[in-house]
Amino acid sequence: MLIAGPCSAESEEQMLKTAQQLKAIKGINVLRAGIWKSRTRPNSFKGVGMVGLQWLDMVKKETGLRTSCEVANAQHAEEAMKYGVDILSISGRATVNPFAMEEIATALKGTAMPVLVNNPVYPDLGLWLGALERLNQADITDLGLINRGFAADEQYPYRSHPRWDHMLQLQEMHPELPILCDAAHIAGRRSLLYPVSQKAVDLGVDGLLFESHVNPAAALSSPQQLMPQELELLINALKTKVRLDGTNHLVEQLDDLSQQMDSMDKALMELLLRRREVSQKISLHQMGDVQESLEVSRWQQELDAWLQRDDYTEMDSNFVKTLMRALQQHRQSPQSGMKSSAVA
Numbered sequence: 001m002l003i004a005g006p007c008s009a010e011s012e013e014q015m016l017k018t019a020q021q022l023k024a025i026k027g028i029n030v031l032r033a034g035i036w037k038s039r040t041r042p043n044s045f046k047g048v049g050m051v052g053l054q055w056l057d058m059v060k061k062e063t064g065l066r067t068s069c070e071v072a073n074a075q076h077a078e079e080a081m082k083y084g085v086d087i088l089s090i091s092g093r094a095t096v097n098p099f100a101m102e103e104i105a106t107a108l109k110g111t112a113m114p115v116l117v118n119n120p121v122y123p124d125l126g127l128w129l130g131a132l133e134r135l136n137q138a139d140i141t142d143l144g145l146i147n148r149g150f151a152a153d154e155q156y157p158y159r160s161h162p163r164w165d166h167m168l169q170l171q172e173m174h175p176e177l178p179i180l181c182d183a184a185h186i187a188g189r190r191s192l193l194y195p196v197s198q199k200a201v202d203l204g205v206d207g208l209l210f211e212s213h214v215n216p217a218a219a220l221s222s223p224q225q226l227m228p229q230e231l232e233l234l235i236n237a238l239k240t241k242v243r244l245d246g247t248n249h250l251v252e253q254l255d256d257l258s259q260q261m262d263s264m265d266k267a268l269m270e271l272l273l274r275r276r277e278v279s280q281k282i283s284l285h286q287m288g289d290v291q292e293s294l295e296v297s298r299w300q301q302e303l304d305a306w307l308q309r310d311d312y313t314e315m316d317s318n319f320v321k322t323l324m325r326a327l328q329q330h331r332q333s334p335q336s337g338m339k340s341s342a343v344a
Helices: 012-023 050-063 074-082 098-108 125-137 164-173 183-187 190-202 228-237 247-283 289-308 317-332
Strands: 002-005 028-032 066-071 087-090 115-118 143-147 179-182 207-211
Touching: 002 012, 002 228, 012 028, 012 050, 012 228, 028 050, 050 066, 050 074, 066 074, 074 087, 074 098, 087 098, 098 125, 115 125, 125 143, 125 164, 143 164, 164 179, 179 183, 179 190, 183 190, 183 207, 190 207, 190 228
Parallel strands: 002 028, 002 207, 028 066, 066 087, 087 115, 115 143, 143 179, 179 207
Antiparallel strands: none
């Protein structure tokens, strides 16, 4: 399944032109559009609201495309159904809120509405599962998942970290549910759209979501949206792969661990740079032999303390000594005339 459309519905003309061009792309059969935008800051563009639903309905009748929009509360869901939206997606900010999910589930009870549940903003599988369970208890059975990335301390180079491992873990728990990837929200910039999309395809997702606008430069949100012609090129460039049971998950686990290591290495280098700045400040002060002796003694005490820690018992003591020795030399190197003192 390929779902595409503007990040935000902005005008009737924009919606119709975008939809007409997207309909010509093989594989796209659902038009998405942001009607309500849940913004962190109150003065940001928050979407056009109900009038956008009228435009969606008009475009659906003109092009025959099915339509989809994101909802964050029960009122949104009721209004979207009133205007014939075919597929609802639950906002990640609603998924994280059990009270909002209860209200949305109640509003949808007794309908056959297909619902795609975005992952919660934060990487909490319990909240994602809870949202699905609340909808299921309201007899909503046509469900699917969307991985749009998670907020994290270390997201670079993404806007939202994909946390593929979370997606695959939930997929293992509920293999009957289709899962889609919102490549645009994860990537946050054009240069990453293809690799994120290809990665999702390699992992066996059931569909992709894209943001597309006839004039991205004039868009009221997400200027990194692709023009329909650009999106068609990206879709045609994707390489589908046969999914082997279990293999992709193992590869993904290794890839995720590698990404974690990369993040740790980056954080470590940043700490070393900050440490260097402190070391340079120390070097501004003249230090005699007595102070040097105190520094060496202090370093030996630190080394002994590290080696005695319970959580370091599985680490190679030679590695710890080498690392601490290098840090000591790094501490002393800015100070003119001071020789490094290696203590075995």
